[in-house]
Amino acid sequence: MQKTYSQKTSEIKRQWHIVDAKDKVLGRISTDIATKLIGKNKKEYTPHIDAGDYVVVINAAEVAVTGNKEEDKKYYRHSGFPGGFKERTLAKVRAQFPERIIENAVKNMLPKNKLQGPRMARLKVYAGPDHNHESQLGA
Numbered sequence: 001m002q003k004t005y006s007q008k009t010s011e012i013k014r015q016w017h018i019v020d021a022k023d024k025v026l027g028r029i030s031t032d033i034a035t036k037l038i039g040k041n042k043k044e045y046t047p048h049i050d051a052g053d054y055v056v057v058i059n060a061a062e063v064a065v066t067g068n069k070e071e072d073k074k075y076y077r078h079s080g081f082p083g084g085f086k087e088r089t090l091a092k093v094r095a096q097f098p099e100r101i102i103e104n105a106v107k108n109m110l111p112k113n114k115l116q117g118p119r120m121a122r123l124k125v126y127a128g129p130d131h132n133h134e135s136q137l138g139a
Contacts, residue, residue: 007046015053016136021102025066030105033057037110037119038129050115054067054136060100061127065090077106099125
């Protein structure tokens with residue numbers, strides 16, 4: 001009789017992946033990143049164990065979007081005070097904080113549970129091609 005395999009936290013082996021976002025569509029690259037952070041690309045995947053990998057994203061400022069999203073897509077936030085509602089277009093966010101575009105897209109694709117924070121901590125996003133994780137990547 002075959003038993004269902006359940007991974008233990010002591011058996012977790014994390015790898016480092018580098019993703020170049022240059023000229024890749026935002027949604028498609030975000031789903032790939034979220035899958036690696038969750039660990040669904042591994043055969044040992046266990047839903048309640050956080051066994052995902054580290055992901056380094058470079059060239060975040062050059063990620064592509066389709067249609068008129070550069071001007072139509074809005075990012076909203078609220079300070080908590082009356083009249084504290086703010087909105088920015090994708091173009092403005094790209095000009096100031098290009099890393100937030102990918103971080104926000106990936107965060108919204110992760111399950112909303114207690115594992116979301118540790119998974120987002122393993123995501124490293126850089127606007128340009130330079131990053132300081134060469135030693136982890138084995139380069």
